[in-house]
Amino acid sequence: STIIRKYFHVVVVAVFIPGLVVDVEFLYLSSVIALAFFIILEVSSLVSLLCLGCVIDQSFSMFIDDRDQGVVILTHLYLLIGLSLPLWLTKSLYKGMKHFNFEMTTSISLYSGVLSLGIGDTVASIIGSSIGRIHWPGSKKTVEGTTSSIFSQCLTVYILYSLGIIETVYWQKVIMAIILTSLYEAFTFQIDNLVLPVFIFLLL
DSSP states (O other): OHHHHHHHHHHHHHHHHHHHHHOHHHHHHHHHHHHHHHHHHHHHHHHTGGGHHHHHHHHHGGGOOTTOOSSSOOHHHHHHHHHHHHHHHHHHHTTTSTTOOGGGOOOGGGGHHIIIIIIIIHHHHHHHHHHOOOBOTTOSOBHHHHHHHHHHHHHHHHHHHHTTSSOOOOHHHHHHHHHHHHHHHHHOOSOHHHHHHHHHHHHO
16 A cells, blocks of 8 residues: 555655754765665565575565566665755765865755655655545646645744754745645656655755
């Protein structure tokens, strides 16, 4: 079910948010290591190394959707990459600056993956599949799901700002970015775990 598939989102977000708040540098390093680990697991699965393939496939089978039906299961990889992309992109943007560290920025753009995937996409899927009735034209996504996605992301930003985790918020820009990203999620047929974080990152 949708709720079971989104459970993995919730678990990963529960790891990422404290990391973003407490130690972004460590989270950045951990995300790279985790990506390498997942790639090794998938290669092992592909060649059925030491019978790991069956175990891995069974472990992640409940989290896949109809866009991940190939030989290699990539849903968890896409999610990890999507949540990590804002960190990697930020590091790349400041690569010319000597002695850069993430403590120099409290930009909300670092939370692009958490907002769009961990909060928005998860809430939209759960609400849309459970109480959604009005479908967007040419899409399986519902208006109720999109609306709840927008509200949940705005609420998350407000909480982060109220707690002083994010120092500066340009509300008109943030709200517009969230609305556009949520609408994009409703109509896109691409892999949302990859495209949504980049889309909102560029808008923020």
